[in-house]
Amino acid sequence: MQNEILFVILALVTIVSSVVMISAHRPIDSALSFIITLISIAALFALVNATFLFVVQIIIYAGAILSLILFIIMFLNIKDDNLPDEKYKNRWLLATSIIITPFSAILIDLILRSDIAVNGVSDEKFGTIKDVGLTLFSEWVLPFELVSILLLVALIGSVTLSKRKD
Amino acid sequence: MNTILILLPLVLTILYSLATVPILVWMERRIAALIQDRLGPNRCHINGIRLGGIIQSVADMMKLVFKEEFWPSHIKNRFYYLVAPSIAFMSAFLTFMVIPYADNVTINDTIYTMQALPTELGVLWFLAFAGLGVYGIILGGWASHNKYAILGAMRATAQVIGYEVAMGLSLVSMLITYGTISLNEMVTYQAQSFFIIPAWGIVLQPIATIIFIVTAFAETNRAPFDAAEGESEIVAGYHTEYGAMKFGLFFVAEYIAMAASGALIVTIFLGGYQLPYLSTTDLINNFELVLWLIIAFAVVSSFVFLKWMRKHNIFAMTGLNETKVYTTIIIGFTIFAIMVMSYYALGIGHASEVGVMLLQFAIFTVKLFFLHFVFIWVRWTLPRFRYDQTQKLGWNILLPLSLVNIFITAIVVVGVNYGN
Numbered sequence: 001m002q003n004e005i006l007f008v009i010l011a012l013v014t015i016v017s018s019v020v021m022i023s024a025h026r027p028i029d030s031a032l033s034f035i036i037t038l039i040s041i042a043a044l045f046a047l048v049n050a051t052f053l054f055v056v057q058i059i060i061y062a063g064a065i066l067s068l069i070l071f072i073i074m075f076l077n078i079k080d081d082n083l084p085d086e087k088y089k090n091r092w093l094l095a096t097s098i099i100i101t102p103f104s105a106i107l108i109d110l111i112l113r114s115d116i117a118v119n120g121v122s123d124e125k126f127g128t129i130k131d132v133g134l135t136l137f138s139e140w141v142l143p144f145e146l147v148s149i150l151l152l153v154a155l156i157g158s159v160t161l162s163k164r165k166d
Numbered sequence: 167m168n169t170i171l172i173l174l175p176l177v178l179t180i181l182y183s184l185a186t187v188p189i190l191v192w193m194e195r196r197i198a199a200l201i202q203d204r205l206g207p208n209r210c211h212i213n214g215i216r217l218g219g220i221i222q223s224v225a226d227m228m229k230l231v232f233k234e235e236f237w238p239s240h241i242k243n244r245f246y247y248l249v250a251p252s253i254a255f256m257s258a259f260l261t262f263m264v265i266p267y268a269d270n271v272t273i274n275d276t277i278y279t280m281q282a283l284p285t286e287l288g289v290l291w292f293l294a295f296a297g298l299g300v301y302g303i304i305l306g307g308w309a310s311h312n313k314y315a316i317l318g319a320m321r322a323t324a325q326v327i328g329y330e331v332a333m334g335l336s337l338v339s340m341l342i343t344y345g346t347i348s349l350n351e352m353v354t355y356q357a358q359s360f361f362i363i364p365a366w367g368i369v370l371q372p373i374a375t376i377i378f379i380v381t382a383f384a385e386t387n388r389a390p391f392d393a394a395e396g397e398s399e400i401v402a403g404y405h406t407e408y409g410a411m412k413f414g415l416f417f418v419a420e421y422i423a424m425a426a427s428g429a430l431i432v433t434i435f436l437g438g439y440q441l442p443y444l445s446t447t448d449l450i451n452n453f454e455l456v457l458w459l460i461i462a463f464a465v466v467s468s469f470v471f472l473k474w475m476r477k478h479n480i481f482a483m484t485g486l487n488e489t490k491v492y493t494t495i496i497i498g499f500t501i502f503a504i505m506v507m508s509y510y511a512l513g514i515g516h517a518s519e520v521g522v523m524l525l526q527f528a529i530f531t532v533k534l535f536f537l538h539f540v541f542i543w544v545r546w547t548l549p550r551f552r553y554d555q556t557q558k559l560g561w562n563i564l565l566p567l568s569l570v571n572i573f574i575t576a577i578v579v580v581g582v583n584y585g586n
Contacts, residue, residue, distance in 0.1 A: 028308065032246075035301070055290040063297025064327065070304050071323045074316060128286075129347060 050127020214485025254302025318403025
């Protein structure tokens with residue numbers, strides 16, 4: 001019962017803050033509500049005992065990436081007159097959400113049929129540091145290393161692009 | 167008993183973080199004065215009782231609390247402006263939650279963890295909330311609508327992002343060494359001896375220790391890395407537009423962050439609550455002997471302190487005679503403590519578990535205050551780094567050094583465990 005109440009509260013916070021993130025006028029409002037979204041998703045992880053995912057979500061997304069985004073927003077120093085005039089924003093949002101409805105119905109149906117929705121998180125160790133580590137480095141070791149090479153390529157690419165002299 | 171033991175670490179967290187702030191402010195001023203060859207604040211008193219000057223920092227806190235809540239008229243985003251100091255404060259406070267103050271206590275087959283949060287996350291929890299602390303600074307600087315504030319906030323952000331990488335990597339090498347992320351298990355590991363030297367983190371991993379301490383200074387925006395509030399260039403940095411208790415929260419948050427990183431350094435690198443060569447079971451088994459040693463230490467130290475105090479406490483103040491009051495209190499307290507301790511030392515009462523727990527609190531506190539002293543000592547010894555020097559140190563020196571350290575650690579750990 002306790003968990004259900006917490007889940008409902010956290011889910012509401014997640015949904016409201018992500019809607020605010022999409023519809024906010026100023027970029028800083030979007031960035032800050034995105035932080036709230038990420039932290040409440042982290043809390044949802046904690047609710048199913050996935051402690052490692054909880055803490056990694058906060059360290060990497062809420063801690064590092066979002067502070068870089070905020071840093072860039074501050075760096076650009078956007079004034080209110082520079083922002084685009086969004087007169088019909090609410091109508092656009094309404095129209096697109098109506099168009100999207102059938103697709104989201106399919107998506108919800110898929111999620112409801114998935115393994116985790118039917119059985120729930122049965123394993124107590126789901127998402128603890130040992131479990132995640134063992135799964136990553138035994139079952140998924142090749143994709144894991146490939147992803148890290150991909151990240152390295154992106155890193156080197158961005159450095160070379162920024163160092164290029166025209 | 168059950169409730170008390172569960173609440174105890176929470177109360178201790180508040181004591182170590184909030185209640186030490188006036189003491190830290192006092193230490194900062196008196197040690198700064200010591201280093202600059204002057205006396206520091208020591209005249210403020212309540213009816214003649216000065217407590218060596220601690221009353222001065224209490225008075226300062228009272229001043230901040232009762233000051234007028236002033237709103238600069240150009241602030242447009244009042245919500246962000248108001249919420250920024252509380253974010254800085256909250257995240258600094260939350261980092262304290264995973265520090266173990268004593269070993270797990272077993273009473274009547276129930277195990278009580280002496281951390282405020284009984285979680286295994288340990289170091290990762292600290293990293294998570296230390297990283298969130300920078301939002302307070304970013305928001306405060308941005309919402310202030312002031313060039314100095316925004317410059318300070320940008321400096322702080324760039325510095326924290328840069329140093330967090332090196333901090334995380336130096337912690338990775340410690341995780342490889344200890345083989346766990348739980349702070350309590352790390353402290354238990356450090357109870358071992360390595361030949362004749364205690365296997366503390368500072369002995370096993372000197373490079374990681376140095377990197378971590380340097381990055382901890384940078385993360386908490388302490389001097390020599392306090393370019394974010396460099397008075398000579400950008401007034402007061404991100405808290406230029408803040409006054410009264412809104413500034414007070416930033417101020418307290420800085421000290422709590424310093425206390426939390428000090429506690430983490432003690433836990434990971436300086437053996438936590440352990441005495442060298444003595445594990446918790448040794449202490450519990452020889453509890454009577456330990457108590458006799460403590461009684462001897464209490465007698466000698468209070469005698470030395472009394473002699474020193476009576477020689478140097480010579481300012482004439484109005485009100486009570488301070489020296490007399492202190493002498494009475496110290497003698498009375500020492501006699502009381504000796505009576506209580508000898509009750510257990512003679513074997514009449516039996517409380518070795520709780521006694522060892524209290525002893526470990528005391529050891530942890532002594533180590534923590536030594537770390538506070540080091541933080542303050544460095545602040546008043548080294549001049550502030552220039553901003554580009556800070557960045558260069560973080561990215562060009564500390565980051566490669568910690569990467570190399572991880573490789574060496576991994577090779578050594580795999581090599582040592584290869585035969586097994």
